[in-house]
Amino acid sequence: MSGEIVNLRLARKRKAREEAEAKAADNRVKFGRAKAEKSLTAATKALDGKKLEAHRREHGDDPGDD
Secondary structure (H helix, E strand, O other): OOOOOOOOHHHHHHHHHHHHHHHHHHHHHOOOOOOOHHHHHHHHHHHHHHHHHHHHOOOOHHHOOO
């Protein structure tokens, strides 16, 4: 019966930290993207917005407006 004395509070905290780290690692794999991918997406979105804005019609262009 000579076992190591374990502080249960510290053991629970250690276990919670390990579980949180495992969950964080899974989330990094699932949702994480490289900085290059993020910047490429942002640049593509900005370019698409500029193209859309360039093709916008003005209110005075319609022949029905007199």
